[in-house]
């Protein structure tokens with residue numbers, strides 16, 4: 001990747017240089033790589049030490065405001081926000097009893113402004129610097145709206161739901177709205193080097209005794225901030241006790257050296273969300 005061809009200005013970090021790998025081919029010689037938005041050596045060390053790193057101000061507030069508008073536009077889509085649409089997880093609003101959208105999973109094709117984020121170098125370059133210069137591959141994309149009164153997420157490692165897929169999986173949390181303790185910001189726990197802490201094959205949350213709960217970091221963020229965390233990094237998030245939405249996008253990638261798994265994961269996810277449904281409920285469900 002030639003840094004000079006990128007349209008956007010370099011934000012915050014210095015570029016990370018990767019030398020060309022050795023080549024025995026006269027036809028194609030791999031080239032050195034510059035990651036314009038790669039992590040600094042301090043950020044990389046932080047990721048390696050604790051299993052996550054927060055990158056502040058990666059996107060500017062105007063860009064985040066455009067995502068917020070796109071999120072609103074999607075909710076106005078009467079052709080998509082339908083009771084049987086499994087991509088749109090809905091729950092009764094505690095105040096009104098009317099259904100509200102809690103999550104869209106996957107979301108990348110529902111709005112171009114949101115889909116473009118999955119290809120933005122400010123998301124990809126930090127991952128490539130973690131992957132030793134190799135390109136990341138998108139594995140999963142979800143958009144959590146967490147409206148006022150919306151439920152939180154129990155303590156878990158994401159890999160519990162991705163067993164059998166590569167362990168190079170890393171998620172990027174993209175803040176659309178300000179996230180606070182009150183509206184249920186993500187809380188990350190260092191210690192991913194302990195490996196997989198769940199009981200294999202069980203889709204349950206982690207018992208709190210398996211994690212040093214006093215080491216949790218509540219990741220309060222501003223629109224445009226990013227947090228990168230490994231699939232073994234335990235995390236949880238509280239309910240939204242505020243009057244404001246807490247919209248966050250979660251993009252998950254694997255090292256391209258581990259291959260392409262987007263569709264395989266999507267098939268697995270579809271199985272997961274329908275596995276408890278009766279034949280009648282399945283007949284009323286669709287994935288639009």
Ligand SMILES: O=C(O)CCC(=O)C(=O)O
Pocket residue numbers: 144153158184185186187235236237248250
């Ligand atoms: O909403 C959050 O902050 C966390 C969500 C989460 O843990 C997940 O979707 O795996």
